Amino acid sequence: MTSEIQFKAWRVEEQDGDYKGAEQTLGTTDLPAGEVLIKVSHSSLNYKDALSASGNKGVTRSFPHTPGIDAAGEVVESATGTPEVGSPVVVTGYDLGMGTDGGFGEYIRVPAAWCVPMPAGWEAKTAMIYGTAGLTAGLCVQKLLTMGAKPEQGKVAVSGASGAVGSVAVELLAKLGFDVVAISGKADHAEGLKELGATEVVGRDALAEDKKPMLKPVFANGVDTVGGSPLAELLKQIKPGGSVSCCGLVAGPQLQTTVLPFILRGVNLLGVDSVEISLPEKEAVWIKLAGDWKCPKAEASAKRIGRADLDGALKAFLKGESAGKIVLDHAI
Ligand SMILES: NC(=O)c1ccc[n+]([C@@H]2O[C@H](COP(=O)([O-])OP(=O)(O)OC[C@H]3O[C@@H](n4cnc5c(N)ncnc54)[C@H](OP(=O)(O)O)[C@@H]3O)[C@@H](O)[C@H]2O)c1
Structure with a gap:
């Protein structure tokens, strides 16, 4: 087990029924228990993240909370050995970003059964363009x-x-x-x-x-x-x-x-449910999207944003004004 790591996360807090997101510094001990610690380099923006960040209790019941239903990055600790430390993985759905702190933080800790190996030929950014x-x-x-x-x-x-x-x-x-x-x-x-x-x-x-x-x-x-x-x-x-x-x-x-x-x-x-379906069902579609089903135009037109841009980008979803794919890059 590595020692406590400090990291940045875009965290939503509730104040008198109002919900506000801002960058905070957390430690890996603040993350929930789980088998796999992942250093997240990229996440993807979804309508559901906008619901979570605006306090929709159907998505996220308790705050403070780090949204982000998608995450891609590298395994840092693995209690089960699979996925292996150092391997690139994609996590989407299940409880990530809903009740479990999600990809808008630089680290997540999740069950091994949520981790899909990164499809061949993809980097984290590409995986999160699809998300x-x-x-x-x-x-x-x-x-x-x-x-x-x-x-x-x-x-x-x-x-x-x-x-x-x-x-x-x-x-x-x-x-x-x-x-x-x-x-x-x-x-x-x-x-x-x-x-x-x-x-x-x-x-x-x-x-x-x-x-x-x-x-x-x-x-x-x-x-x-x-x-x-x-x-x-x-x-x-x-x-x-x-x-x-x-x-x-x-x-x-x-x-x-x-x-x-x-x-x-x-x-x-x-x-169509993308959240609770089995990992092999998710993996089969990821492999197609990285292969014959590749969408180069969506890949080329995706917008890259940093944590400081999250608030505006999430509000646009709720107004029906968001367009195309938006990737959160934690290095920006
Ligand atoms: N079942 C699942 O597993 C699953 C997974 C992912 C997403 N979803 C759901 O799928 C939906 C779309 O997600 P998304 O991430 O693509 O959201 P999005 O980027 O906000 O796209 C939704 C699009 O719907 C149109 N729209 C918005 N408000 C509308 C309204 N009142 N009436 C008619 N059209 C409206 C807009 O497109 P135009 O301006 O082009 O009309 C908008 O860009 C969301 O409800 C999301 O929760 C479900």
């Missing part, structure tokens, strides 16, 4: 493919297209030969979404609330990152036998729909 959002985009696409989705069936809709999950889903689907319709509320991101491979970019009004129980089937399949009424409207526009992978709730957690898309068109609604 939970990239993993989730990969899982959404994988579910569609498992259901038999094929490019020749027609257009695939991606909602919340400019976001962290949406932007990787757009590039990945386009790379696999799909005709991608990016649905986005940010008109100024239309060109960027086309560069990622979208053949069409439409506004959020494409999924505006409509009283009709069913609509003209326009999309063969879809990836929905927003939930709420846009998801209900998307289901009404899916062609017979098509599928929608659903992973998010930025437009709301409620889903008010009828059974009609399911019983009249055989539409499949596929739930």
